[in-house]
Amino acid sequence: MQIRQLSDLDIPNLLTVEEAAQSSPWSEAAFRRCFEANYMGWTAEIPGRMLGFIMISINLGECHILNLCVHPAEQHKGTGTNLLLYAMRWAKQIGAGIVYLEVRRSNVAAISLYRKMNFKIIGERKDYYPMGYEREDALIFARDLGIEGMEIE
Secondary structure (H helix, E strand, C coil), rough: CEECCCCHHHHHHHHHHHHHHHHCCCHHHHHHHHHCCCCCEEEEEECCCCEEEEEEEECEEEEEEEEEEHHHCCCCCHHHHHHHHHHHHHHHCCHHHHHHEECCCCHHHHHHHHHCCCCEEEEEEEEEEEECCCCEEEEEEECCCCCCCCCCC
């Protein structure tokens, strides 16, 4: 598995992974807006196949994980962990002190990953995610990138 920086040329593959994994996938326009805003992103891939990706924004020393997505056939194999570690290391190197994200309350696998990576729940956003004609709450997780003893492995 190789990790490399994303570009707008990756949008077709991003859509394929996103649509396979998400109940309310991002649109092509959403990905285009991320690239236009100069957000950072990386993909984990093997030759000819995108396994997953992560998109982040950095603002005032904070890293916001906008989207971490792994193709369902590749989940539970370390791809999400590797992408998250890569993004956190990069964010820390450029001076971010904290990383945070929102996750669906029902996304047990993602919540388990974030807890394993020493993220803590700091709040929630009511009705944040679309879920058909309903809405689902998001839990807000954060992790301090500078705490002694909480080094990014």
